[in-house]
Amino acid sequence: MATAPDETGDAFTERQQAVLDAVLALMVEEGGDVTMTMVARRASCSKESLYKWFGDRDGLLTATVRWQASKVRAGNYDRQRLDVLALRDSLTRFAANWLGVISSPTSIALNRFAIAQAGARGSNLGAIMLANGRFAIGERIKPVLEAGRDAGLIGFDDSETAFRSFLGLVGRDVQIRLLLGDRLTLSPAEIERDAARATDQFLALYGTGTAGPVSH
Amino acid sequence: MATAPDETGDAFTERQQAVLDAVLALMVEEGGDVTMTMVARRASCSKESLYKWFGDRDGLLTATVRWQASKVRAGNYDRQRLDVLALRDSLTRFAANWLGVISSPTSIALNRFAIAQAGARGSNLGAIMLANGRFAIGERIKPVLEAGRDAGLIGFDDSETAFRSFLGLVGRDVQIRLLLGDRLTLSPAEIERDAARATDQFLALYGTGTAGPVSH
DNA sequence: TATTTTCCGTACCGTACGTTACGGTTCTCC
DNA sequence: GGAGAACCGTAACGTACGGTACGGAAAATA
Structure with a gap:
C-alpha cells in the first residue's frame, strides 16, 4: 500500500x-x-x-x-488503565464506530466508486481507501491489542491476524451486502449490540481469563 | 431479495x-x-x-x-453422519470453497461491476449477486448448522446469526480488500489453513463440546 | 477610480460509445 | 440446387460528456 x-x-x-x-x-x-x-x-x-x-x-x-x-480520523482508543473492562470498552467503542462508518451512505458511495475504479488500470483510489480506512484503523487498534497481551489479558502470536479476526467478527457480511445494494439498516442500538457481541466473541477466542484460550 | x-x-x-x-x-x-x-x-x-x-x-x-x-452452484455439504468430525469437515470444506470463490478473478470482476451498478437507480445486479452468492450459500449451510444443533454439537438461537458469524470468521477483510485492488494472493494452502482456523474458531464460539459454549 | 486577477456562466469542440442500418456470406430447410 | 433466414463485418448516426474558449462580472490591489 x-x-x-x-x-x-x-x-x-x-x-x-x-x-x-x-x-x-x-x-x-x-x-x-x-x-x-x-x-x-x-x-x-x-x-x-x-x-x-x-x-x-x-x-x-x-x-x-x-x-x-x-475527515474520518475517528476517535483514539486509549490504552491507559488496562483491566479487562477497559480493553472490552475500547474494542467495543472501536467496533461500534467502525460499523457506523462502513454503513454510512458516504462510505458506501465512496467505496462503490473506488471499487469501480479499481478495475481500470492505473487507478489508486482503492489503495487510498484502504490506506485511510482498513489499514489506518488497524494501526490504531493493534497497539490496544498488544497492550492487552502485555497485560496478560489476551493471547495471540500475530496482532495483524488477531485484528483481522476481530474485523471479521465485527463486520461479518455487512459491508459487501450494503455495497451490493442490500437494504440493511443498522440502527444505533443494533450497532451497539453487534459491537458488544463481536467484542465478546473476540475475547472468548483470544482471552486468557475465565474462558480458556483457543488455538488459532 | x-x-x-x-x-x-x-x-x-x-x-x-x-x-x-x-x-x-x-x-x-x-x-x-x-x-x-x-x-x-x-x-x-x-x-x-x-x-x-x-x-x-x-x-x-x-x-x-x-x-x-x-455456473457457481458449488458442492453440497451433506449432513449424514453427524459427529463433530463430520461437522467440522463440512464447515471447513464450505469455508475453503467460499474463500476460493470470492478470491477468484471472475468473482472479483463481477462483484466490482455489480457494485458499480448498485449505485445507479433501477439496477438489480447486486440483488442477483447476493441471491446467488451470499444467500444461496446461507441456505445450504444453515441446515448443516441446524443438524449440528439437533445433534447437540453446537448451540445457537438463530441459525442466520450463527451463519453470519461464521461468514465473518471465514471471509474477514478478504473480499473488500480484493475488491479495492489490494494485492492479496490466497494460495490453496493458505485457503485450507484459513478455512480450518475459521472453523476452529466457530466451533470454539458455538460448540457445546470440550470448549465451553459462549453467549452470543 | 483604474487595473489586474479570479471566477462564473455558457457556448463550443472532439471523441467515445451505444445503437441502428446494410451489403455480403453461411446455414437451413424443402 | 434454390429460397429464405440467420448472421458476420463494417459503416454510419446521435448523444453524452470530458475538456477548452470566451465574454462579462466581481473582487482584489494600488
Missing part, C-alpha cells in the same frame, strides 16, 4: 472544500455517475475553475476521496 | 453462452470497461446479433451476471 494515511492533500481552499463536499453529496445521491457539469452546477462554480483547481476529472475525484478520508 | 436463485435465465444458445463467456473474460481482463464493440470482436459476432439476442447493453451484462451465477 503506497499511499500513507498521513499525506492527506487537504491543502484546499474553503471554496475548493465546498466543491469536494458537493462531489460527495452528488456521489451519495446519484451513485457514481457524477459529471463535471453536475459538479459545476451543484457547487455553483465554472467547469473552467474545476479544471484549474483539480487538473482533470480524475484529479477531482481523487481529491474528493482524500478529502473525505481526511 | 426479490430474485430467487432458481430463476436462472440460462435458456441460452451455445452461441449465446459463448458470447457471455467472452463478456466474462473481458470483464476480468479489462475491468468493467467493456464496450459492445469489444464484445462483438471478442466473440466474433456482429453487434446486430448482440442487440437482437440481449436487447441492449444492460441486458447483455445482466445476462452475463445470471449466466455466471448459474
Whole structure:
C-alpha cells in the first residue's frame, strides 16, 4: 500500500472544500455517475475553475476521496488503565464506530466508486481507501491489542491476524451486502449490540481469563 | 431479495453462452470497461446479433451476471453422519470453497461491476449477486448448522446469526480488500489453513463440546 | 477610480460509445 | 440446387460528456 494515511492533500481552499463536499453529496445521491457539469452546477462554480483547481476529472475525484478520508480520523482508543473492562470498552467503542462508518451512505458511495475504479488500470483510489480506512484503523487498534497481551489479558502470536479476526467478527457480511445494494439498516442500538457481541466473541477466542484460550 | 436463485435465465444458445463467456473474460481482463464493440470482436459476432439476442447493453451484462451465477452452484455439504468430525469437515470444506470463490478473478470482476451498478437507480445486479452468492450459500449451510444443533454439537438461537458469524470468521477483510485492488494472493494452502482456523474458531464460539459454549 | 486577477456562466469542440442500418456470406430447410 | 433466414463485418448516426474558449462580472490591489 503506497499511499500513507498521513499525506492527506487537504491543502484546499474553503471554496475548493465546498466543491469536494458537493462531489460527495452528488456521489451519495446519484451513485457514481457524477459529471463535471453536475459538479459545476451543484457547487455553483465554472467547469473552467474545476479544471484549474483539480487538473482533470480524475484529479477531482481523487481529491474528493482524500478529502473525505481526511475527515474520518475517528476517535483514539486509549490504552491507559488496562483491566479487562477497559480493553472490552475500547474494542467495543472501536467496533461500534467502525460499523457506523462502513454503513454510512458516504462510505458506501465512496467505496462503490473506488471499487469501480479499481478495475481500470492505473487507478489508486482503492489503495487510498484502504490506506485511510482498513489499514489506518488497524494501526490504531493493534497497539490496544498488544497492550492487552502485555497485560496478560489476551493471547495471540500475530496482532495483524488477531485484528483481522476481530474485523471479521465485527463486520461479518455487512459491508459487501450494503455495497451490493442490500437494504440493511443498522440502527444505533443494533450497532451497539453487534459491537458488544463481536467484542465478546473476540475475547472468548483470544482471552486468557475465565474462558480458556483457543488455538488459532 | 426479490430474485430467487432458481430463476436462472440460462435458456441460452451455445452461441449465446459463448458470447457471455467472452463478456466474462473481458470483464476480468479489462475491468468493467467493456464496450459492445469489444464484445462483438471478442466473440466474433456482429453487434446486430448482440442487440437482437440481449436487447441492449444492460441486458447483455445482466445476462452475463445470471449466466455466471448459474455456473457457481458449488458442492453440497451433506449432513449424514453427524459427529463433530463430520461437522467440522463440512464447515471447513464450505469455508475453503467460499474463500476460493470470492478470491477468484471472475468473482472479483463481477462483484466490482455489480457494485458499480448498485449505485445507479433501477439496477438489480447486486440483488442477483447476493441471491446467488451470499444467500444461496446461507441456505445450504444453515441446515448443516441446524443438524449440528439437533445433534447437540453446537448451540445457537438463530441459525442466520450463527451463519453470519461464521461468514465473518471465514471471509474477514478478504473480499473488500480484493475488491479495492489490494494485492492479496490466497494460495490453496493458505485457503485450507484459513478455512480450518475459521472453523476452529466457530466451533470454539458455538460448540457445546470440550470448549465451553459462549453467549452470543 | 483604474487595473489586474479570479471566477462564473455558457457556448463550443472532439471523441467515445451505444445503437441502428446494410451489403455480403453461411446455414437451413424443402 | 434454390429460397429464405440467420448472421458476420463494417459503416454510419446521435448523444453524452470530458475538456477548452470566451465574454462579462466581481473582487482584489494600488
